[in-house]
Amino acid sequence: MSLDTETMLEYENQMFLEILQEDGLLISAKGLRMETILLNLIKVYCDPGNLVLVFGTTHEEEQFFISELDKQGVTPLPRVITADNSTTEREGIYLGGGVMFISSRILVVDLLKKRVPVPNITGFIVFRAHRILESCQEAFALRLYRQGNKTGFVKAFSTTPQAFTVGFAQVDRIMKTLFVCNLYLWPRFHAIVISSLEKRKPVVVELHLELTHLMTNVQTAILELVHFCIKEIKRLNPSLDAENITVENALSKSFHKMLMMQLDPIWHQLSSKTKQLLSDLKTIRSLLQNLTESDSVTFYSMLNKLRTSDYVMSSSGWLLLDEAELLFSAAKKRLYDAKKEVEPEPNPKWEALSEILKEIHKNSKGSVVTVVVLVNDSSTVLQLKRYLTKGAVCMLEELYKKLIDSKKSKLSFSTSDNNTDEEMKEDEIDEEEKAPESVTLTQTQQILNDDDDDDENDNGDKCKSDNATFMECSQEQLDKQTEPVVVLQQFKADGNNLSLPLTLRSLQPKYIIMYDVNMTAIRQIECYQSVDCIEQITLYFLMYGSSVEEQGYLTTLRKEKEAFEFLIKEKATMVISSDQDGKSEDCSSLSRDAGQSAASAGIVNSRKGGVQKPLGLSKVIVDMREFRSELPALLHRRGIDIDPVTLLVGDYILSPDMCVERKSINDLIGSLSSGRLYTQVLSMTRYYSKPILLIEFDQNKPFVLQGRYYLSSDIGSGDITAKLQLLTIHFPKLRIVWSPNPYATAQLFHELKEGKEEPDSAVAAAVGAEGDTVDDDYRLEKYNVGIQDFVRKLPGINTKNIISLLNKGQSLDHLITLSQDELNGILDNSLNAMLLYNALHQKTSVSTKDGSNNSGKRGFGNRGRRRGSRGRLFSTRVCV
Structure with missing residues (x-):
C-alpha cells in the first residue's frame, strides 16, 4: 500500500513545512513516521533541475523511498550511487540532476576530484544526524560543499534525542558541523502530536501478568548479583563518575555501551578485578533479559554453562554468593517437581497468548482474520512457532531431550544433582531449525472449547492438549487466506526499522498482540491506526507486572522524556552565531586555519x-x-x-x-x-x-x-x-x-x-x-576493498602481481582449479606461483605445546631460531 502524502497527520504537516521553509536540525521521538517527512521532502526535489544529495540512510530505507515514489508516479526517481558506478558514470549522473542516495566516502572523493558540480548542488539531506561527529566523512563532505556553495540548503534529521545529551555542548557542536541555525524538537508529548494521535486511537487491552514464584526468586537473585557487581566496581574505583552506574540504568540495553564509553580512556589503569566485574555484569544482565524471553529449559541450560570450574576460578566471585546459589536452585526447580520428576515450567505469557487467540477466534464469528504477534528477537519467533504448532508440553519435552548429553540419550535427566548440571548442552537446540525473523501460521482446526480440552486431557495426549492447532502457512495459503492467520514477526525484521509499518500496510491486521514491549512499535501502530487503517485495531499488550521488563520499558520512556526536556532548555539558551550556516564568506567554521592563515600572509x-x-x-x-x-x-x-x-x-x-x-x-x-x-x-x-x-x-x-x-x-x-x-x-x-x-x-x-x-x-x-x-x-x-585486502594476504601475492591476479582470477574457487603452471602465467613468477599453489592445496598443522611444528610454519614470534636466519624468517613468514 502506497503512502498518501495528502493524508498526512497534522503534526507531520507542521514538521514538513518547518524543515522545508528553513534549514535546520529536526529531532523527533521514535516511531512518529519520520520516513513520511523524508519521503515528501525527497518528492519535492525529484526534478532534473535540482541536484540533492542524501546520505545517512540504509539500503532498506533507500529501496523503500524509491518504491513508494514509483508507486506515486514520481519521475525521475532517486538514484543510488555506489562504487559499481564508474567515475565517468557518476559525473553523468551528477549532471543529470535529481535526488541521489550516496555514501559519504564516495562523495568526498568525488568532491575532491571536482567531479561534482558543487555550485549546482541544490542541497543536502542528512539522516541520522546524531552520528555526524562520528561519521567524519559526512562532516567533511558538508564542509567541502559549504566552501564552494553558499546558497544551497542543509536539512538534517534524527530520531535519537538521547545522543544529543552526551558530552559537552553536543547539540551545539552537531549544529555547527551541519551548518544549520534552527533546531526543531518534536517529542511524543508535543501538544500537536497528542491531538493528532488522539483522534483515532487503537483499542488497547493491557494484560499485566504475574511472574511465577520461581521466576520472581530468580529475578530477585539476579538483581542482587547486579547490585553486587556495581557496588564492587564503585568500591574499587572511587574516582569513577558513578552517577549513572545504577541498578535501574543497568536494566537498559544501552547500559554496557554507556559504561564502556566512560571506562575506555582509563581501561589500562583498571585492575584485573574491575575488568572481570564488568564482564560478569554483562553476563548477569543477559541472564536477566533471558529470564522473561526464554523458556525454562533454555534458561537453565544457559545458566548451567556458567557452573564450571574454569568460570568459577576466573569470575569475580559472584558464583560463591548466597544469591547465586538461590539463582541456580530456583532455576533448577523450574524443571523438576517436588518428586524430582521432569516437569518444565511453561512461560506465563504462552497461556495468555493462547487465551487471546481463542478470544479473537470467538469474536471473529467465523470470519477470516489476520493477527500479528510482535516480538523482540528471532529466538522468540522460533519459540512461539514451536509452542503454537506443538504445544507447551511437547515443545518443552523436545527441548529437554535435545539438551541431554548425546552419550546418555535418555528421556529424562538423572535425579541426582551431580549429573543434571553436567548434561545440559545449549548449542544443540537450534541445529535442526534456525531462528526465523518472521513466521506465518494458519489454523488447522477450530480451537477446542473447555469441555473438549478436558476430554483431550483424559485421553492422555499431552502434546495435543494445549494450543497445537496451528501449522506453518505457505504463501499460496496466505494469498487465499481461507483460514485465520497468525503472523509472528520481530519489531525490526532483517534490522529494517520500516519492517513493521510495511507489514501492517501489507497485511492490514485487525488484531495486534505485543508479546514483548517496544516503545517505537507502539507509536508506529498508533500512526498506522490514524492514517492507514480503516477498521478499528485492537492492540493486546502483554507485560509482566513488577518485573524488570516493566521497569526497563518505563526507564526508556523516562530517558527519552528527559532528553527532550534537556534539549528544550538548551534551545532556549542557545547562542547561534550569524555565520553558522556557512553562507557568509568570513564564516569561522570554514577557515582552514593553519595553512590558509600563513599563506594569506605570505609567510615562509x-x-x-x-x-x-x-x-x-x-x-x-x-x-x-x-x-x-x-x-x-x-x-x-x-x-x-x-x-x-x-x-x-x-x-x-x-x-x-x-x-x-x-x-x-x-x-x-x-x-x-x-x-x-x-x-x-x-x-x-x-x-x-x-x-x-x-x-x-x-x-x-x-x-x-x-x-x-x-x-x-x-x-x-x-x-x-x-x-x-x-x-x-x-x-x-x-x-x-x-x-x-x-x-x-x-x-x-x-x-x-x-x-x-x-x-x-x-x-x-x-x-x-x-x-x-x-x-x-x-x-x-x-574490486571490493575487502577482497583486495584478503587476496593481498595470500602467499605469493604482492603489489607487483595483485592487479594481474584480480584481473585474471575469476574467484577463489577458480584459483583452486588452476595448476601451478597456470598460476605462473598469471603471476609471472615461478616462486610466487609455487607458494600460492601450495597454500591453496597443502594442509598445515598447528604447533604443539613443546614448540614442534609439523608444518614448518614460521613467524616473527619464533625467538628460538639462530640469529643468522632472521632475514630468511621474515621472507618465509610473508609466504606462509
Missing part, C-alpha cells in the same frame, strides 16, 4: 631547508582506502590540499621522497602476524628514501601499548615490541612515528611538509606498478 619559514613556498600550496596524496578514517578531513582543515589516488605503495605521500604507511593498533597486530607489514615496508624502502611507519592510537583510548585490552588472545605487547624491533633492524631507513590521535597526526604531517617539495600524483600512482598503467580509481572501483 626561512630556517627550513628545501624548496621555499607558501604553506597554502601544500598537498598530500592520500590512498583511496584511507577515506574511512578521520585524518584526510583534519589535514584538509589545516590548509593542506588532499589528492585522492589509488596507491600501490604507502597510504600518504608527503613529498617525492617521503612515504607514510598508517596503522591503527589492530592493523599493526594483524600486519605483523601475517607478514604483510614486512612486504609493505620493503616496497616503501625500495621506492622512497624516507619511509615512515605511523602507528596511530584511538583518540578515545589511552596512548599506551600495554595490557591485553588492545591485543588478541594469542599475542601480547611483548611480542609486538619484539617484532617492531626486528623490523627496524632489517630496515634501518624506516622511521616509526607514534601518534595519540588523528589530530596529532595532522599536526605532525603539517610540520613534516614545511619547506618540502610537493609530491606528484601521477608519479605516486605509478610507483609499484612497474610499467602498468593504473587509473586513479581503477582498482578501488572495480
Whole structure:
C-alpha cells in the first residue's frame, strides 16, 4: 500500500513545512513516521533541475523511498550511487540532476576530484544526524560543499534525542558541523502530536501478568548479583563518575555501551578485578533479559554453562554468593517437581497468548482474520512457532531431550544433582531449525472449547492438549487466506526499522498482540491506526507486572522524556552565531586555519631547508582506502590540499621522497602476524628514501601499548615490541612515528611538509606498478576493498602481481582449479606461483605445546631460531 502524502497527520504537516521553509536540525521521538517527512521532502526535489544529495540512510530505507515514489508516479526517481558506478558514470549522473542516495566516502572523493558540480548542488539531506561527529566523512563532505556553495540548503534529521545529551555542548557542536541555525524538537508529548494521535486511537487491552514464584526468586537473585557487581566496581574505583552506574540504568540495553564509553580512556589503569566485574555484569544482565524471553529449559541450560570450574576460578566471585546459589536452585526447580520428576515450567505469557487467540477466534464469528504477534528477537519467533504448532508440553519435552548429553540419550535427566548440571548442552537446540525473523501460521482446526480440552486431557495426549492447532502457512495459503492467520514477526525484521509499518500496510491486521514491549512499535501502530487503517485495531499488550521488563520499558520512556526536556532548555539558551550556516564568506567554521592563515600572509619559514613556498600550496596524496578514517578531513582543515589516488605503495605521500604507511593498533597486530607489514615496508624502502611507519592510537583510548585490552588472545605487547624491533633492524631507513590521535597526526604531517617539495600524483600512482598503467580509481572501483585486502594476504601475492591476479582470477574457487603452471602465467613468477599453489592445496598443522611444528610454519614470534636466519624468517613468514 502506497503512502498518501495528502493524508498526512497534522503534526507531520507542521514538521514538513518547518524543515522545508528553513534549514535546520529536526529531532523527533521514535516511531512518529519520520520516513513520511523524508519521503515528501525527497518528492519535492525529484526534478532534473535540482541536484540533492542524501546520505545517512540504509539500503532498506533507500529501496523503500524509491518504491513508494514509483508507486506515486514520481519521475525521475532517486538514484543510488555506489562504487559499481564508474567515475565517468557518476559525473553523468551528477549532471543529470535529481535526488541521489550516496555514501559519504564516495562523495568526498568525488568532491575532491571536482567531479561534482558543487555550485549546482541544490542541497543536502542528512539522516541520522546524531552520528555526524562520528561519521567524519559526512562532516567533511558538508564542509567541502559549504566552501564552494553558499546558497544551497542543509536539512538534517534524527530520531535519537538521547545522543544529543552526551558530552559537552553536543547539540551545539552537531549544529555547527551541519551548518544549520534552527533546531526543531518534536517529542511524543508535543501538544500537536497528542491531538493528532488522539483522534483515532487503537483499542488497547493491557494484560499485566504475574511472574511465577520461581521466576520472581530468580529475578530477585539476579538483581542482587547486579547490585553486587556495581557496588564492587564503585568500591574499587572511587574516582569513577558513578552517577549513572545504577541498578535501574543497568536494566537498559544501552547500559554496557554507556559504561564502556566512560571506562575506555582509563581501561589500562583498571585492575584485573574491575575488568572481570564488568564482564560478569554483562553476563548477569543477559541472564536477566533471558529470564522473561526464554523458556525454562533454555534458561537453565544457559545458566548451567556458567557452573564450571574454569568460570568459577576466573569470575569475580559472584558464583560463591548466597544469591547465586538461590539463582541456580530456583532455576533448577523450574524443571523438576517436588518428586524430582521432569516437569518444565511453561512461560506465563504462552497461556495468555493462547487465551487471546481463542478470544479473537470467538469474536471473529467465523470470519477470516489476520493477527500479528510482535516480538523482540528471532529466538522468540522460533519459540512461539514451536509452542503454537506443538504445544507447551511437547515443545518443552523436545527441548529437554535435545539438551541431554548425546552419550546418555535418555528421556529424562538423572535425579541426582551431580549429573543434571553436567548434561545440559545449549548449542544443540537450534541445529535442526534456525531462528526465523518472521513466521506465518494458519489454523488447522477450530480451537477446542473447555469441555473438549478436558476430554483431550483424559485421553492422555499431552502434546495435543494445549494450543497445537496451528501449522506453518505457505504463501499460496496466505494469498487465499481461507483460514485465520497468525503472523509472528520481530519489531525490526532483517534490522529494517520500516519492517513493521510495511507489514501492517501489507497485511492490514485487525488484531495486534505485543508479546514483548517496544516503545517505537507502539507509536508506529498508533500512526498506522490514524492514517492507514480503516477498521478499528485492537492492540493486546502483554507485560509482566513488577518485573524488570516493566521497569526497563518505563526507564526508556523516562530517558527519552528527559532528553527532550534537556534539549528544550538548551534551545532556549542557545547562542547561534550569524555565520553558522556557512553562507557568509568570513564564516569561522570554514577557515582552514593553519595553512590558509600563513599563506594569506605570505609567510615562509626561512630556517627550513628545501624548496621555499607558501604553506597554502601544500598537498598530500592520500590512498583511496584511507577515506574511512578521520585524518584526510583534519589535514584538509589545516590548509593542506588532499589528492585522492589509488596507491600501490604507502597510504600518504608527503613529498617525492617521503612515504607514510598508517596503522591503527589492530592493523599493526594483524600486519605483523601475517607478514604483510614486512612486504609493505620493503616496497616503501625500495621506492622512497624516507619511509615512515605511523602507528596511530584511538583518540578515545589511552596512548599506551600495554595490557591485553588492545591485543588478541594469542599475542601480547611483548611480542609486538619484539617484532617492531626486528623490523627496524632489517630496515634501518624506516622511521616509526607514534601518534595519540588523528589530530596529532595532522599536526605532525603539517610540520613534516614545511619547506618540502610537493609530491606528484601521477608519479605516486605509478610507483609499484612497474610499467602498468593504473587509473586513479581503477582498482578501488572495480574490486571490493575487502577482497583486495584478503587476496593481498595470500602467499605469493604482492603489489607487483595483485592487479594481474584480480584481473585474471575469476574467484577463489577458480584459483583452486588452476595448476601451478597456470598460476605462473598469471603471476609471472615461478616462486610466487609455487607458494600460492601450495597454500591453496597443502594442509598445515598447528604447533604443539613443546614448540614442534609439523608444518614448518614460521613467524616473527619464533625467538628460538639462530640469529643468522632472521632475514630468511621474515621472507618465509610473508609466504606462509
